[in-house]
Amino acid sequence: MAEAREHWSGSLGFVLAAAGSAIGLGNIWKFPYIAGENGGGAFVLIYLICIAIIGLPVMLCEISLGRRTQRNPVGAFKMLSPVRSHLANFIGFSMVFTGIALMFFQEFGWAIVMLLIGGLIIKFGWTVAGILGVVSAFVILSYYSVIGGWTIGYILKAISGHLNYTTETAAAKCFKDFMLNLNWVIPLHFGFMLLCALIILRGVRNGIEKWSKILMPMLFVLLIVLILRGLTLPGAIKGVRFFLSPKMEVINAETVLIALGHAFFTLSLAMGAMITYGSYISREQNLFMSTISIVVLDTTIAILAGLAIFPAVFAMGFKESSGAGLVFNVLPAVFNSIPGGLGWLWATLFFLLLSIAAITSGMSLLEVVVAFLVDELKWKRTKAVVISSTVIALLGVVSAVSFASWDRLEILHIALVKAFHINQGSFFDTMDVLTSNWMLPIGGLTISIFVGWIWGTRKAVEEIRHGSHNFADVHLISLIAGLKDDPSHNNSRYHVLTLASLWGIFIRFITPVAVTIAFLHQIGWLNFK
Numbered sequence: 046m047a048e049a050r051e052h053w054s055g056s057l058g059f060v061l062a063a064a065g066s067a068i069g070l071g072n073i074w075k076f077p078y079i080a081g082e083n084g085g086g087a088f089v090l091i092y093l094i095c096i097a098i099i100g101l102p103v104m105l106c107e108i109s110l111g112r113r114t115q116r117n118p119v120g121a122f123k124m125l126s127p128v129r130s131h132l133a134n135f136i137g138f139s140m141v142f143t144g145i146a147l148m149f150f151q152e153f154g155w156a157i158v159m160l161l162i163g164g165l166i167i168k169f170g171w172t173v174a175g176i177l178g179v180v181s182a183f184v185i186l187s188y189y190s191v192i193g194g195w196t197i198g199y200i201l202k203a204i205s206g207h208l209n210y211t212t213e214t215a216a217a218k219c220f221k222d223f224m225l226n227l228n229w230v231i232p233l234h235f236g237f238m239l240l241c242a243l244i245i246l247r248g249v250r251n252g253i254e255k256w257s258k259i260l261m262p263m264l265f266v267l268l269i270v271l272i273l274r275g276l277t278l279p280g281a282i283k284g285v286r287f288f289l290s291p292k293m294e295v296i297n298a299e300t301v302l303i304a305l306g307h308a309f310f311t312l313s314l315a316m317g318a319m320i321t322y323g324s325y326i327s328r329e330q331n332l333f334m335s336t337i338s339i340v341v342l343d344t345t346i347a348i349l350a351g352l353a354i355f356p357a358v359f360a361m362g363f364k365e366s367s368g369a370g371l372v373f374n375v376l377p378a379v380f381n382s383i384p385g386g387l388g389w390l391w392a393t394l395f396f397l398l399l400s401i402a403a404i405t406s407g408m409s410l411l412e413v414v415v416a417f418l419v420d421e422l423k424w425k426r427t428k429a430v431v432i433s434s435t436v437i438a439l440l441g442v443v444s445a446v447s448f449a450s451w452d453r454l455e456i457l458h459i460a461l462v463k464a465f466h467i468n469q470g471s472f473f474d475t476m477d478v479l480t481s482n483w484m485l486p487i488g489g490l491t492i493s494i495f496v497g498w499i500w501g502t503r504k505a506v507e508e509i510r511h512g513s514h515n516f517a518d519v520h521l522i523s524l525i526a527g528l529k530d531d532p533s534h535n536n537s538r539y540h541v542l543t544l545a546s547l548w549g550i551f552i553r554f555i556t557p558v559a560v561t562i563a564f565l566h567q568i569g570w571l572n573f574k
Contacts, residue, residue: 050115051249052325058254059326060335063108064342065257065405066318068264070192071311072347073402077354078371079307084295085287085355089348091301095308096344099559102551103314103489105336106496106505111323112332113508117416118175118317121324125500126171132499137166154464171499174491178317181484182413183433185316187440188476189410190241191448193403194233196396198223199373203392208377213363216378225449234441241407242434245415246427249325253408260401267398268349274391275356278383284359288351298573302566309563310481312343313406315488317413324416332509333516333544346402353395357383372399411437447472486564490557497553506545517545 053059080088114121126133140163147156165173202208202223210216223229244252275281313319326332354376358364361382363375376395381388411434418429443454448471451458461467467475496505510517519529521542565571 050325052327053254053330054250056330056335058250058258059322059330060338060342061261062253062257062409063319063322063335063339064346065261066322066409067311067313067339067343067406068261068346069311069313069402069406070189070399071307072343073350073399074192074372076307076311076347077351079303080288080351081355081371083300083303084292086289086291087293087296088300088304089289089351090291091296091304092308092347093344095301095305095559096312096340098551099305099309099489099556099563100312100314101336101340102548102556103309103493103560104312104319104340105332105509105548106492106552107314107319108323108326108332108336109505109508110492110496110500111320112326112328112330113505115324117324117420118178118320118413119172119417120175120420121320122175122495123172125495127499130170130499132494133166133170137163139163140166154461154466157464171491171495174488174495175317175320177484177488177491178315178320179413179417181316181480181488182318182410183437184440184476184484185480186241186407186410186414187437188444188473189403190237190407190438190441191230191234191445191473193237193400193407194230194235194445195224195373196400196403197237198229198233199377199396200393200400203377203389203396206389208389208392209381211378211381213375213378217374219377220373227446227449230445230448231442234445235438237403237407238434238438238441240404241411242430244404244408245411245434246430248426253412256408257405260405264346264398264401264405265349267394267401268346268353271353271391271395271398272349272356274383275353275360278357278360280360281356284355284357285352287359288355302563302571302573305559305563306567309489309560310485311347312340313409315485315492316410316480317417318409321413321416322409328511331513332511333513444471444473444476482564482567486560486567490560490564493552493556493560497549497557502545502549502552506549509545515544516548517543519543521547 053062076092080092110121110125114124116124140159144156144159144163147153147159162173165176169176199208208216208219210219244256246252247255276285309315323332326335354371357379358371358375361379363379377388377392380391380395383391411430414433414437415426415429418424418433419426422429424432443457446453451471454472457472461472461475465475470478496502506517515524515529521544523529524544562571
């Protein structure tokens with residue numbers, strides 16, 4: 046007899062867990078420096094619009110897929126896919142022919158990828174979208190855990206007083222030395238994976254939900270403490286103005302495309318996490334309000350992270366557009382420049398905050414892989430967690446080693462150069478580009494097309510309606526006007542402008558176009574610089 050599927054204890058548990066998955070290094074590390082490079086408040090404004098256009102509709106798709114099927118991403122698509130899909134076959138054969146064409150141009154790496162994916166689509170149809178999600182989670186966690194290990198290492202360095210520099214140059218040298226020290230980086234990487242595995246080993250309620258209820262409030266409190274400290278510094282208001290005052294003259298097509306891409310990736314979309322977490326939801330929960338809550342929490346944390354960083358950066362006279370080094374290079378020097386001699390404490394709190402965000406996202410990525418092994422291969426949870434986390438950790442070692450030098454991985458480097466013409470960067474960079482620029486956008490596009498045109502928005506809305514009647518049965522204008530309980534304004538037979546109909550238009554037309562544009566920009570085919 047099959048073991049009963051575990052569920053969240055309620056809406057709060059699900060929202061905090063899903064928000065923890067979405068709130069990761071992308072919010073606290075990547076979002077502030079991207080905003081700094083793209084005009085501060087202007088970028089934030091465009092980002093919020095993009096969250097509404099892409100993030101919310103696709104997230105609602107994923108969560109509804111999960112709850113409807115009560116399965117992992119592969120099982121979800123397998124259950125809802127038609128026996129035969131002409132569109133899937135067309136896509137599959139198109140990719141196979143593209144792969145053959147690439148052979149003639151000696152693009153052997155991408156040719157093999159195209160042939161492999163095309164063949165899988167021809168054989169398994171839309172189920173490949175679920176496979177892509179699980180593989181994405183597996184690959185992302187392998188290098189994400191390396192960064193997670195960095196955050197833990199920097200907590201230890203801050204407590205021990207080894208981050209006591211006050212210039213960006215000294216900070217950058219310290220970070221580079223640390224990153225190249227494999228005696229530190231690899232054990233910390235394994236330590237981060239062990240933390241994620243121990244949480245996932247406990248299951249949904251006693252593991253993911255329990256720790257999300259502990260870690261998410263901690264993250265929020267730490268952010269507030271850092272914000273309050275930063276705002277008390279002389280000149281901090283300049284950082285607030287920079288971050289929250291839109292300068293519309295700096296907005297251009299490039300800014301919009303960057304915001305569009307980041308809005309998609311910051312919500313943990315297309316990597317199977319939301320489908321997997323959605324599969325643990327009961328039928329009574331309000332999917333629409335839960336999705337709104339997750340998006341609002343994720344966006345709020347991203348903005349709070351900016352408020353924790355930029356006031357201190359401006360007050361201490363550092364550059365606001367310092368790129369990816371903002372967190373590891375600039376902030377330790379900023380904290381040590383704050384009067385009072387407590388730089389080590391502020392640095393410790395910040396990197397503790399960063400590690401919490403990394404852990405909540407890391408455990409959601411691991412749960413995607415574990416859920417697949419439990420649902421599809423019928424493994425016990427303990428076996429699935431131990432084996433998957435071990436293999437992911439071993440793959441992560443390759444990313445960690447490649448940072449130090451490609452010379453240590455000469456055979457792999459030669460193979461990648463010949464197959465994909467990759468001469469620069471590291472294995473870490475290669476995996477990041479593969480997942481962020483290719484796998485996630487393709488996955489997101491596939492999800493929106495599948496829900497909008499294959500499974501169908503009508504069936505999706507029928508699923509969302511359970512626990513969320515306002516979504517499908519209340520006229521949108523009546524809802525906004527506060528007349529949702531007036532029967533004369535809310536007869537779905539006469540009123541078609543509901544939240545559901547608006548969502549259907551987005552998911553069938555607007556979101557696929559927006560994701561495609563973001564994808565073309567990510568891979569460098571669309572550039573307005």
